[in-house]
Amino acid sequence: MKFEHFAINVPDARAQAAWWVHNLGLTVARKREDAPYTHFLADDTGRVIVELYSNPAAAYPAYATQHPLVFHVAFVAKDARAERQRLEKAGATFVIEETPDGSSLIMMRDPWGVALQFCQRGKPF
Numbered sequence: 508m509k510f511e512h513f514a515i516n517v518p519d520a521r522a523q524a525a526w527w528v529h530n531l532g533l534t535v536a537r538k539r540e541d542a543p544y545t546h547f548l549a550d551d552t553g554r555v556i557v558e559l560y561s562n563p564a565a566a567y568p569a570y571a572t573q574h575p576l577v578f579h580v581a582f583v584a585k586d587a588r589a590e591r592q593r594l595e596k597a598g599a600t601f602v603i604e605e606t607p608d609g610s611s612l613i614m615m616r617d618p619w620g621v622a623l624q625f626c627q628r629g630k631p632f
Contacts, residue, residue: 512547512556515580515621516568520544520561523619527559530597531582531623550582571620575602579614579622587611587627599623 524546527533533548543562584590591613602614609629
């Protein structure tokens, strides 16, 4: 099987998608202007897609109250500490930094509380 996308139900998909595009370098692969305001966002390879949508038919998870190990979206970072500084200025909040096996793994939250991890691996995948 080939992976297509993963989806996150969020209260304001339009605003959150705009922030992710502007600050995380994702691009809009497809979107709906009407409810549930679905935005398919692609990474710079075009291979990995995340869907943000706002559908009140299901509960919006309380992302900000969940431990980031329950759910997070991870990005490769050439300089994870520089990304932390840049994203804090854009409204993200720092959670924790871990440095296992020569890696720098920085966990943050976007302005809506979704956990984001920035991975500067000692040994890339």
